[in-house]
Amino acid sequence: MHTSPVSVLAVPDLTDASPLDLFDHACRRLLERGQEFTDTVVDKIRTEVPYYADPVLAPSDLRQSVDIGIRHALEAALDPGRIVDIERYTRELGIRRAEEGRPLDEVLHAYRVAGSACWGGVVSAVERDGVGDVRQLVHVAEVVWKHNDRDAVMLADAYRQVAKGVASRHGERVRLILAALLESRNKPEFTRDAAAMLDLPLDGRFAVAVVKAMPPYGHVPDGVPNVRGIRILRQTRGQRDVLVAHLGDHSLDAFASGMVPGPGLRIGISPVVQGLDSLPRARDMADLAVGTCRADGEIARLDSRLPDGLLVSRPDLSAALAHQVLRPLYDLEPADRDTLFDTLRIWIENGGSAAQAARHMYCHRNTVLNRLRRFEQLTGLVLSRPRDLVQLTLALDAHRLFGPNAALGTGDNLLAPATSEWASAH
Secondary structure, eight states: OOOOGGGGSOOOOOTTOOHHHHHHHHHHHHHHHTHHHHHHHHHHHHHHOHHHHSTTTSOTTHHHHHHHHHHHHHHHHHOGGGHHHHHHHHHHHHHHHHHHTOOHHHHHHHHHHHHHHHHHHHHHHHHHHTOSOGGGGHHHHHHHHHHHHHHHHHHHHHHHHHHHHHHHHHHHHHHHHHHHHHHSOOOHHHHHHHHHHHTOOTTOEEEEEEEEEOTTTOOOOSSOOOOTTOEEEEEEETTEEEEEEEOTTOOHHHHHHTOOOOTTEEEEEOOOEESGGGHHHHHHHHHHHHHTOOSTTEEEEGGGOHHHHHHHHOHHHHHHHHHHHHGGGGGSOHHHHHHHHHHHHHHHHTTTOHHHHHHHHTSOHHHHHHHHHHHHHHHOOOTTSHHHHHHHHHHHHHHHHHOHHHHHTOOHHHHOGGGSHHHHTO
């Protein structure tokens, strides 16, 4: 073990020294100890601040930073003209730690521990050299700690100013990366880099929700839903939010339960997809799901509305099917037509049971059967044939989703796939 230079230097006679003389002597002794004293302070920081004891979390420049900080502080104590150095160092430290993303509480804790270690070194130097009454140092302690507190405030101010800019830049970077992941298929290299930058698993389980605000009262909410155990990232595009949920081991039910549709909002949720490269498909499916909503305040999961999703994905074909199957009903009187629509809907909802439908409609079973036969005569469909029944079911769903224009063959927006609501959203 090497011998410190302090041990071989003459000790001055400071028997009648003032508190400031004792303090100056101690500061010089600590400067002479150099790296030895730096190691003492670093060890104290690592002992008292767990964050800095962690070899992964601790800044790699800890020892160098402490050494520079001690030297500036001691030199400024000896020469008030050097105080500009400690002020510059403190601001630079706050800026650097903010840019590195270190927690401010941990940075300030380490800074104050270093200050405490330096003061302990001052007291020890006076005691070890026996140059005066160590109790005299109490007269300079107040000034020392006021300076330490002032510097800690300066560090925190510099940190916060930079942290705002860093957070803003980080938020913008996240938004752009998320937008790229959602918009189209990307090269594997980009997806891997995006996973690292967003801190998401490349092959994780994900789902996407689209929150759509309907004018004039709907407004997309601020922030993201808080769902325990599920991380949610948000991309906002006007009156439409896209929420990307990393589900981990949680179910889609857990994610859906965290969605709260406010006034004027409609929410569509995709099925679960595997891997970040599947996010564009999940986004498309969430768009389809929100397109199946027919009222505000509704949450639509595509996995429970797949037929509706098929219809919304091709509104032109859906309208053509509704027109082909249901157009003859619009030649009837409105009351007569509405009665047939209600009968068909209730009959299908009750599993094709005329008796059950009759009970719901407060009429005789034969009345229901007569209405069904009349529909067959008008349309040429035979409801006992499965394929015809599928056509009717899908046509009624299209009618529910797109309104009478679909069956009447009017409304150009339904007859051109490129102008559908789903397509125009992209």
